[in-house]
Amino acid sequence: MLKRTLLQLILVPLGIALLLAGLFFQLGSANGINPQTTPVPTQDRLAEPTLPAAPSQADYGAQVYWLNCSACHGDKAQGLTDEFRQQYPPEDQNCWKSHCHGNVTYENGFKIPKVVPALVGSGALAKFPTAANLYGFIHASMPFQKPNSLSDTQYYQIVSFLLRQNELIDAQTEVNDSNAASIVVSRATPVPTAQPTPVQEGNASFTWLIVPVGFIVSVGLILILIKSKNTTKI
Numbered sequence: 001m002l003k004r005t006l007l008q009l010i011l012v013p014l015g016i017a018l019l020l021a022g023l024f025f026q027l028g029s030a031n032g033i034n035p036q037t038t039p040v041p042t043q044d045r046l047a048e049p050t051l052p053a054a055p056s057q058a059d060y061g062a063q064v065y066w067l068n069c070s071a072c073h074g075d076k077a078q079g080l081t082d083e084f085r086q087q088y089p090p091e092d093q094n095c096w097k098s099h100c101h102g103n104v105t106y107e108n109g110f111k112i113p114k115v116v117p118a119l120v121g122s123g124a125l126a127k128f129p130t131a132a133n134l135y136g137f138i139h140a141s142m143p144f145q146k147p148n149s150l151s152d153t154q155y156y157q158i159v160s161f162l163l164r165q166n167e168l169i170d171a172q173t174e175v176n177d178s179n180a181a182s183i184v185v186s187r188a189t190p191v192p193t194a195q196p197t198p199v200q201e202g203n204a205s206f207t208w209l210i211v212p213v214g215f216i217v218s219v220g221l222i223l224i225l226i227k228s229k230n231t232t233k234i
Contacts, residue, residue, distance in 0.1 A: 076165075
């Protein structure tokens with residue numbers, strides 16, 4: 001009799017605790033899965049970047065990059081990826097077809113490589129020790145279709161934009177002849193942006209299971225307790 005009473009004293013609170021825990025985690029998971037968010041308008045990734053009220057050298061560089069570099073290197077300097085090419089109209093997505101940038105037969109046409117490297121990301125600028133090296137290469141070889149066709153100011157704006165995107169300089173640093181050689185590029189590692197932890201749907205499903213199990217256990221133990229008391233009276 002004593003063992004049964006002790007068992008009831010342990011199991012009844014346990015069942016109630018399971019029920020309450022299930023309700024708590026169920027509500028928390030539901031809030032995580034169905035957040036009340038404001039719809040974000042679709043961004044035109046091919047549109048010209050807008051300038052802030054007080055544009056920096058890198059902000060101007062974003063516009064120069066968009067006009068002269070983004071068609072091949074991507075809107076985010078990710079390279080000529082399949083995903084980026086899908087942003088263009090269907091008839092322009094195959095950059096290497098004949099009479100586009102493949103077998104060029106028209107005046108001033110040019111053929112682009114099948115692989116265009118990324119300019120942003122870990123190791124993207126690894127072959128350039130300093131900003132001066134990066135500037136020298138871009139100035140001499142880019143844009144691909146017409147190298148050395150921009151002004152010195154525009155080339156430095158592009159360099160500043162790329163360094164900022166790789167988190168190698170702060171937003172207000174200006175790159176020029178006096179400091180480019182002292183700005184290290186290849187040895188610096190971009191700082192990753194912290195991302196929120198996604199809600200795991202599998203855990204949410206598990207919490208929905210706790211509620212009915214806790215309820216069943218609690219009701220069953222209460223019935224056992226009532227039956228036990230009735231039996232004792234008899």
